[in-house]
Amino acid sequence: MKNLMNITDLTVEEIDELIAVAEDIIANPTKYQDACRHKLLATLFFEPSTRTRLSFESAMHRLGGSVVGFSEAGSSSSAKGESLSDTVQTVGCYADIIAMRHPKEGAPVVAARRAGVPIINAGDGAHNHPTQTLTDLLTIWRSKHTFEGLTIGVCGDLKFGRTVHSLIDAMSRYEGVKFVLISPEELRVPDYVREAMDKENIPYIETTDLESAMPTLDILYMTRVQRERFFNEEDYLRLKDSYILTVDKLENAKQNLSILHPLPRVNEISVAVDDDPRACYFKQVLCGKYMRMALILKLLGV
Numbered sequence: 001m002k003n004l005m006n007i008t009d010l011t012v013e014e015i016d017e018l019i020a021v022a023e024d025i026i027a028n029p030t031k032y033q034d035a036c037r038h039k040l041l042a043t044l045f046f047e048p049s050t051r052t053r054l055s056f057e058s059a060m061h062r063l064g065g066s067v068v069g070f071s072e073a074g075s076s077s078s079a080k081g082e083s084l085s086d087t088v089q090t091v092g093c094y095a096d097i098i099a100m101r102h103p104k105e106g107a108p109v110v111a112a113r114r115a116g117v118p119i120i121n122a123g124d125g126a127h128n129h130p131t132q133t134l135t136d137l138l139t140i141w142r143s144k145h146t147f148e149g150l151t152i153g154v155c156g157d158l159k160f161g162r163t164v165h166s167l168i169d170a171m172s173r174y175e176g177v178k179f180v181l182i183s184p185e186e187l188r189v190p191d192y193v194r195e196a197m198d199k200e201n202i203p204y205i206e207t208t209d210l211e212s213a214m215p216t217l218d219i220l221y222m223t224r225v226q227r228e229r230f231f232n233e234e235d236y237l238r239l240k241d242s243y244i245l246t247v248d249k250l251e252n253a254k255q256n257l258s259i260l261h262p263l264p265r266v267n268e269i270s271v272a273v274d275d276d277p278r279a280c281y282f283k284q285v286l287c288g289k290y291m292r293m294a295l296i297l298k299l300l301g302v
């Protein structure tokens with residue numbers, strides 16, 4: 001496999017392998033410290049990012065490789081009107097592998113036709129975010145030691161949240177997984193996501209009520225309302241605080257619930273929840289670095 005556009009580009013077995021490599025990196029970091037020596041990663045970020053870009057960059061540095069790139073479209077020649085295709089073809093002359101984030105759905109697929117080196121989709125519009133899902137999968141694996149039989153609550157902006165779409169794609173492949181999709185009416189999962197679940201007979205319910213769903217959940221995946229994808233600010237302001245997870249709301253939750261959030265958090269999880277042992281979102285950040293290290297190794301064939 002050369003590129004990673006969607007999480008389903010990886011088989012379940014390949015995901016198991018990546019998790020095994022990530023676990024080995026965690027156990028033996030020095031074994032990997034020169035694995036990508038003389039290799040160059042380019043990070044092309046046409047949209048803001050903290051974790052995704054910096055975790056890719058730190059992953060490459062931790063593997064002994066180097067990094068070039070830009071963190072906003074305005075500092076690249078796309079500000080002068082250069083096409084994505086030309087930008088990527090250029091960067092493919094410099095780097096061995098490219099991680100790119102773009103506001104347009106499908107942009108990485110277009111880029112991959114021209115790059116000549118492996119392309120990783122680091123988020124395309126409201127569509128997909130496969131490396132966040134790798135991060136989420138390692139976090140779930142480390143807390144549950146299985147992917148099967150889990151009831152996964154996904155809460156917030158299920159319409160525009162690309163991490164949600166990729167997580168559903170990934171977790172739908174495991175036996176006994178059920179989804180509880182918790183969102184305001186206007187921010188329900190897109191039809192194409194619902195249709196894919198229907199086609200595969202994946203059990204799910206849709207609800208607006210987080211509290212009544214809470215006692216059934218093994219995983220609670222909170223998400224931010226994606227302001228940048230709204231057509232008008234008024235709708236955003238009306239919907240932004242639809243769900244705020246507080247300590248009180250966790251009273252009826254399972255003792256072994258795992259709370260995930262791709263971050264950045266705006267207001268969806270009260271800071272007081274951070275001290276609850278069920279809060280996994282900063283462990284999730286760390287998992288992101290290890291899974292991206294494992295992915296870079298795989299795509300570069302190291």
Ligand code: NCD
Binds near residue numbers: 051123129162262264
């Ligand atoms: C997410 C993203 O960019 O889609 N964040 C991330 O990559 N960790 C989620 C978000 O921005 O809300």
